[in-house]
Amino acid sequence: MSRERILAAARAALGRSGNPDAGAIRAEAARLVAGADRGRPPRSGTLTERFIERLTDPKVGGTVEQVASLSGLPGAVRAYLFTHNLPASIALPPDPALTALDWAGIATHHRIATDEPVAVGLAACGIAESGSLVFHSAPTAPTLHNFLPLHHIVALDTAKLLEWLEDYATGPACGGRAQPRNVNIVTGASGTTDIEGRLVRGAHGPGFLHVVLFAGG
Numbered sequence: 432m433s434r435e436r437i438l439a440a441a442r443a444a445l446g447r448s449g450n451p452d453a454g455a456i457r458a459e460a461a462r463l464v465a466g467a468d469r470g471r472p473p474r475s476g477t478l479t480e481r482f483i484e485r486l487t488d489p490k491v492g493g494t495v496e497q498v499a500s501l502s503g504l505p506g507a508v509r510a511y512l513f514t515h516n517l518p519a520s521i522a523l524p525p526d527p528a529l530t531a532l533d534w535a536g537i538a539t540h541h542r543i544a545t546d547e548p549v550a551v552g553l554a555a556c557g558i559a560e561s562g563s564l565v566f567h568s569a570p571t572a573p574t575l576h577n578f579l580p581l582h583h584i585v586a587l588d589t590a591k592l593l594e595w596l597e598d599y600a601t602g603p604a605c606g607g608r609a610q611p612r613n614v615n616i617v618t619g620a621s622g623t624t625d626i627e628g629r630l631v632r633g634a635h636g637p638g639f640l641h642v643v644l645f646a647g648g
Contacts, residue, residue, distance in 0.1 A: 433601060435510060437609055441510045442517040445618035449540055450455065455614045457470070457533070457619055460601065462583075463517055464588060465617075468609065475504050475560070476486050477550035478559045478589070478592040478594060479559075479589050479592060479644065481559040481560075482557055482558075482562055482592055482644075483495050483562075483623055483644075484561035484562075485553065485559065485560070485561055486619065486642060487544050488561075488562065489597075490619075491561075491562050491618060491619035491620075492619045492620040492640065493562060493619045493620060493637070493640040493641070493642055494639075494640070494641045494642070495641070495642045495643075496642075496643055497643075498537075498643055498644070498645050499504065499644070499645065499646065500645050500646065500647065501528065501532070501586060501588075501645050502532060502533070503643075504520065504529075504532060504551070504589075504643055504644060504645070505532050505533055505534050505582075505588050507535065507643045508521065508549075508551055508584055508643075509536060509537065511582075511584060511641055512537070514647075515584065515639075517538060517548055517549055518548060518549075519537045519538060520537065520538040520539075520548070520549070520550070521534075521538070521540075521550060521551050521584075522539075522541070522542070522543040522544075522550040522573060522576060522579075522580060523539040523541060523543050523550070524541065524552055524553075524572050524573055525552050525570075525571050526553055526571040526572060527571065528553060529551065529552075529586075534645065543573070543575055543576050543579050543580065543603075543618055544579070545579055546579075546581075547579050547580040547581070547582065548581055548582060549580055549581055549582045550576045550577075550579070550580035550582075550584070551584045551586070552572070552576050552577060552583065552584070552585050552586070552592075553572070553585070553586045553587075554564070554566060554585050554586070554587045555591070555640075556587075556588075556591040556592065556599065557587045557592045557593065557642075558593050558594075558595070558596055558599060558616070559592055559593065559594055559595075559598060559599070560594065560595045560596055561618050562618060562619065563596070563616050563618040564587065564616070564617045564618075564630065565599060565605060565614065565615070565616050565617075566614070566615045566616075566617065567611040567613070567614060567629070568607065568613035568615075569611060574597075574613055577615055577617060577636070577637075578602030578636045578637070579636075580617070580637050581637060581638050581639065582637060582638070582639045582641070583636075583637035583640050583641070584641045584642075584643065585640065585641070585642050586641070586642075586643045586645060587642055587643070587644055587645070588644065588646070588647035589644050589647075590644055590646070590647055591605055591647075599616075607647060608613045609638070617636075617640075619636055620637055620638055620639055620640040620642055621634075621638060622636075622644075626634040628641055
């Protein structure tokens with residue numbers, strides 16, 4: 432059955448005909464999120480503090496550091512590689528904001544392997560409520576870079592932190608960016624307790640997630 436026939440059958444079952452009015456959809460969306468604060472937990476501190484608290488919670492399993500600006504990312508990556516005894520080689524997506532940085536002493540490549548030790552990326556935005564990172568797909572932001580490496584180092588502009596998950600769904604997508612074909616919301620390092628109830632990191636994605644926060648404005 433074609434998509435059009437499926438949608439027509441759904442509209443008929445709901446007693447509707449034709450395409451829904453865009454204004455009515457917006458009004459319904461506004462009604463659904465109205466009064467959402469009533470169900471939200473109390474909060475304290477800044478957005479950055481709340482994001483760090485959630486990200487570094489043992490259940491989430493991320494680590495974090497802060498640098499003054501995006502130009503400090505290569506230095507943070509060098510320190511991370513040294514601390515974890517990792518090779519000075521990273522998969523780097525072809526994002527001009529990243530490739531323009533000074534990666535002296537680190538070999539970079541754009542293609543990512545299934546057993547890639549380290550990849551470095553740039554999140555579209557972050558969500559303080561859950562310590563989550565939002566990634567948009569694009570020619571300069573391949574999706575596989577978020578899932579194949581063992582160690583994922585992600586830069587995040589603190590100006591692009593959102594309070595709640597629904598803020599991403601209802602507001603401008605990460606600072607007004609056009610909605611991409613693919614969105615991934617990643618919360619912490621990958622893990623599973625399927626095997627004997629023991630937590631195993633890296634089961635379905637990176638085993639280590641390190642976020643480098645910077646003030647980009």
